[in-house]
Amino acid sequence: MPPFEAKRSYRDRGTANIPLRQQAEAGMKAKPSYLLEYLHNTVTENNIYEVAKCNCRCWFCPDCCITEGYKLRARLIPILKTFKGLIMETLTVDPELFSNPKDAYLYVMENRCVSVTTQDLYRWGYLATRRYFYVIEWQKDTQMPHFHVLYDSKYISWNAILYSWGKHRPKDAGEVKENRPRFGTVLHSAPNFKDPAYAGRYATKYLIKTPKEGFPEWVLDMGKERRIRRYSASRGFWGETSSKSNNDNKDKRKNQQKSYRERINGCGQTVNFFQLLVTTDIKTGEVEQNRKWLGQLDIQSKNLIPKINDNGNPKRNRRIFCAENFNAALTQLSTISQKKLGIIRKYKTFHWREVDEQKATNY
Incomplete structure (x- = not known):
């Protein structure tokens, strides 16, 4: 059996088989949670969100x-x-x-x-x-x-x-x-x-x-x-077949060339923000759990993620929590980090509007 669950980091193994909503609510309810400690509230039927360290994915990075x-x-x-x-x-x-x-x-x-x-x-x-x-x-x-x-x-x-x-x-x-x-x-x-x-x-x-x-x-x-x-x-080791590149399908975003040292220094300097979606196939009844990337938050992962309670594996670099909507989720994160969080990169089809200063961010 592979040492990690599909579509999950190897650090998630402690909670990989627990439904997302159960994970989120467990991290926000009974046990002392920094997030609840700040907000003094409880979670009902809300959406599920996730924050995760933005990794450099460099093979020379110790993490x-x-x-x-x-x-x-x-x-x-x-x-x-x-x-x-x-x-x-x-x-x-x-x-x-x-x-x-x-x-x-x-x-x-x-x-x-x-x-x-x-x-x-x-x-x-x-x-x-x-x-x-x-x-x-x-x-x-x-x-x-x-x-x-x-x-x-x-x-x-x-x-x-x-x-x-x-x-x-x-x-x-x-x-x-x-x-x-x-x-x-x-x-x-x-x-x-x-x-x-x-x-x-x-x-x-x-x-x-x-x-x-x-x-x-x-x-x-x-x-x-x-x-x-x-x-x-060796060539063909992974079973791949060579094919001509299609320039039309290439990612148009320019690849910023960096040294390995620069990539490692940038690891964890921002946080990825996701909405976790649970969908059910009408024909088969199969339940699927997927992540929708919403954007990157302008905060170092070490200043946010460890402060959110995790009943599974506190050492992992991601946390799941519940919130009424996107704006409420970002408000909670701003409260726990004691900093107004902004979006430095965002999902291209997502629409944003300015909100009140007290609600902590852009939407």
């Missing part, structure tokens, strides 16, 4: 990498179940071959070193298919990248993969020094996995954590002109 990592794990494991065997090899790069870790990383990417080595192993009969999945880590002392690669195989000769990996040695590197590898070392980091699920968890554990010492400065400064992927896979 967002956990959420994104669990999502990726749920996609990865079903694909690994189609492998005939599973082996993880760790491919490193000799730091003496490059003047700095950034040059080493760019060299490996531009020369498609992992892909070329995979093709060699397939031609030599060590792989069942050309499919692979890898995760990048950076060594603590040298900051050099190394690659944890999952292969569709039951056995790979260490001499064979070392020979193939050594073929990527730069032409201007000169002769190989004594006791140094041609290009880098190869380690059988996990030669056998008991099942695909374990292999998927093992591989993605590198993604749902951040180094204690943090990521290298040169990594965090990238992202504007050149991206770094913490993971990658």
Whole structure:
């Protein structure tokens, strides 16, 4: 069973099976709630709203990498179940071959070193298919990248993969020094996995954590002109089919290029505001729970979300509550935050009108 519920953050697992209205009213009723403490009222039959931290979704963010990592794990494991065997090899790069870790990383990417080595192993009969999945880590002392690669195989000769990996040695590197590898070392980091699920968890554990010492400065400064992927896979690994891009269907909003450092610094600086809609299919009677995004509130998540009671998991970055209407909901949030909240981005088809100053916001 995947480690998160569909359409919910992994942080919502404590209340994922509880109906939305029950969650909302539980957070607003009997137990001491900061919101009720401010408003001195009770909840009747009202609409359901939700506020959630506006995440940067950056793989280098200590918060967002956990959420994104669990999502990726749920996609990865079903694909690994189609492998005939599973082996993880760790491919490193000799730091003496490059003047700095950034040059080493760019060299490996531009020369498609992992892909070329995979093709060699397939031609030599060590792989069942050309499919692979890898995760990048950076060594603590040298900051050099190394690659944890999952292969569709039951056995790979260490001499064979070392020979193939050594073929990527730069032409201007000169002769190989004594006791140094041609290009880098190869380690059988996990030669056998008991099942695909374990292999998927093992591989993605590198993604749902951040180094204690943090990521290298040169990594965090990238992202504007050149991206770094913490993971990658062979072509067609996810079952996608290539197609020509349709410029008419592209998002017309300009993509603001930011470094990873800038994206992380902006994580949680605003709060997403939703209305939760419960609809029933007339034919099947199936009840669906959906979110309608209303806009972004100009307040840091740490200054609002922790103040709203949550009987499920207080550490999660979203809260559900009831209110008579949109205006009343925003008034409640303004009261608890002790700040007049405004909308900095809004749902394009939503109509707004100015309201009284005491009602705390725009509608």
